[in-house]
Amino acid sequence: MSDVNIPKTSRGQETMDKICKAAEELFSEKGYYNTSIMDIAQKAQVAPGTVYIYFKDKKSIFKYLLEDLSYTIRKEIAIATKDCKSRYEEEKIGFRVFFDFARKHIGLYKIIWESQFVDKELFKDYYDNFAGRYMKRIKAAQNNNEIADLDPETLAYCLIGITNFVGLKWIIFNDKPVPDEVIEDIMKLLKFGMFR
C-alpha cells in the first residue's frame, strides 16, 4: 500500500479525521517519540488495526498532518485576503489569520519543529515549500512596486521568522492570542523600519 490511503466514503473520512485529530493532540502534548499507534487509536476510539487502514505507520501520519496543516493554513489565508487591495493589507491580515490558526492548532509549532528530528528532509521540504510560495507573492508585489527591491528569499525567511517567533512568545509561552497592537508594531517595522 501507499503511505496514506484516502478514504472513499464520508464515514471513512470521519474515521480518518478522528485519527488525525487524536494524533495532532498527542504529538503536540507528548511529542512524536513518546506517542505510539496504540495511543492514537485509543484516543481516537478506534481499533489499532483501523489506523493501519489509512496509514502505513506513525511517520505516515506525521507527514500527512504536516502537509495538511500547511495546506489548511494557506487556504485560510487565501480566503481571508481575497478582497485585499494591497500587498501590505494582505500581509497584515495574513499575520492575523496565521496567529489565530496557530492558537487553534497549538501543536502546529511542535509538529513542524519536531519534524527536524523525525525526518530532516520533511522539515526542509516544509519550509522550502512555504518560502517558495511566499517568494512568488513577494516578487509579484515587487513587480507592482509595492515591495522594495530586496532579495525575495531573504524577505520570505525574515517574515516566516517573525511570524514563528512572535507566535511562539504569545501563543506558546503566554498561552494568549497575539494582540492586535503587536501586529500593528510588526507592520510599522515592515513599513518604516526600526532604525532611525
Add this chain to the structure above:
Amino acid sequence: MSDVNIPKTSRGQETMDKICKAAEELFSEKGYYNTSIMDIAQKAQVAPGTVYIYFKDKKSIFKYLLEDLSYTIRKEIAIATKDCKSRYEEEKIGFRVFFDFARKHIGLYKIIWESQFVDKELFKDYYDNFAGRYMKRIKAAQNNNEIADLDPETLAYCLIGITNFVGLKWIIFNDKPVPDEVIEDIMKLLKFGMFR
C-alpha cells in the same frame, strides 16, 4: 549532588569539555532521545562513570549545554561589538557573529529547538532570557533615539525570528555560511522597511 559539578582542576575541566563536545555532537546528529550517557562516554573516550562525576543525568548535560551556548554566543557578540558607534552597527555585527557561531555549532539550533520536547520550561527560559537581554539593549537605543518607538518585546522577538530562520535556511538547509549580501538586505529591511 547538584545537577552539575564544575571541576576544580584544569585536568577535570578538560574532561568535562570533552564530555560536552561529545554530547553536543551526538545531540545534534542523533537528537536527545536517541543519545545515551553510554554513547556520550564512548565518544568522549571516558568511562561512563566519569560522566556522572560531572553530571547528574543526561538532562543535566543538555541543560548545561544550553546555558553554555547562550553564554558563549552573548560573550562573542559583546566582544565583537564593543567598539561599535551605533546600535545599527552593533546589530549588523551581531548578526554576522551569531550566524558564524551557529555555523561552527551546527547543533545549536537542534539543541535549542529540541529542548521544547525535552523540557518546555528550559525552552521558554532560554528565549525569555535571550529576549529579556535584547529588550534592555533596544530600550537603551530607544532612549538614545536610535530605534523607533515600537514595543521592545515585539522587536526582540522579530529580530530573534529573523536570525533563527535566515540562519536555518543558509546554515542548516544550504549548509553554507550566511552571505554578507543577505545581512545587507536584512539591515535595509530594518532601516527602511520593505513596503513602499
